């Protein structure tokens with residue numbers, strides 16, 4: 001009998017991360033769940049263990065505190081049972097760029113990009129060595145849309161997509177699956193935490209539907225999964241246009257429109 005890999009999930013105390021934890025427990029995976037709120041993690045661990053007979057270990061950590069990252073990195077690097085990383089913890093901030101404090105900007109970038117990247121970097125060599133495993137990074141459709149007015153949040157999520165595509169190119173030949181999941185508005189606490197009333201939003205997906213759809217993409221080994229996108233060809237066209245740029249942008253001379261007029 002093959003043993004299922006342990007799933008390491010950040011931001012598992014609520015919302016999308018807690019739902020991933022429930023879904024993977026249902027599939028029979030042991031879990032390591034990470035967030036700041038230990039009492040919520042403990043309650044989830046007890047429930048999932050009772051309902052699904054899996055082992056659930058709780059790791060309390062503040063991922064914005066880079067001093068807390070080495071312990072998590074060491075665990076990902078050294079624990080051969082961990083075969084799937086769900087890089088989910090994230091935060092959003094509402095409000096204009098002009099109104100953001102330096103501390104708030106740093107916190108958001110550290111959580112959404114630095115911690116995510118460092119955790120992926122910690123597990124990737126071991127997965128590549130074993131030729132198996134998966135890294136799932138939770139981005140957002142906001143990463144496509146500066147028009148949504150969440151410039152820093154969107155920029156962090158554009159980073160997540162770029163990083164995931166790059167890692168997929170590097171790691172998939174070595175047997176490691178990398179998935180970027182890009183949800184749109186989903187009913188979780190992130191909205192309240194960002195000072196936005198989710199009930200004022202026009203279209204909101206329920207979190208169970210979002211995670212189940214993301215797992216369909218996971219099982220198909222899709223590199224990029226966008227659950228709310230009904231017309232899949234739109235993504236193919238966007239990514240195709242990006243790839244078509246590549247031959248055009250490698251040029252030794254500036255385009256004619258930038259040549260100095262003498």
Ligand SMILES: NC(=O)C1=CN([C@@H]2O[C@H](COP(=O)(O)OP(=O)(O)OC[C@H]3O[C@@H](n4cnc5c(N)ncnc54)[C@H](OP(=O)(O)O)[C@@H]3O)[C@@H](O)[C@H]2O)C=CC1
Pocket residue numbers: 010011012013014015016017034035036037038040061062063064065088089090091092111138139140141182183184185186187188189190191193
């Ligand atoms: N809901 C939505 O509309 C969308 C969400 N996303 C993304 O989904 C991901 C999950 O968010 P979602 O479930 O919606 O939101 P929630 O606010 O419900 O969950 C966020 C999770 O991250 C954890 N977290 C927050 N800050 C830290 C920190 N400093 N250190 C460790 N853990 C932390 C929280 O736990 P704790 O407070 O206990 O630390 C919580 O478990 C995020 O990356 C978000 O950007 C993407 C698109 C849409």
Ligand SMILES: CC(=O)[C@H](N)C(=O)O
Pocket residue numbers: 092093139140141142150153183184185186190191194
């Ligand atoms: C607060 C948000 O913008 C949300 N998390 C999203 O990514 O759509």
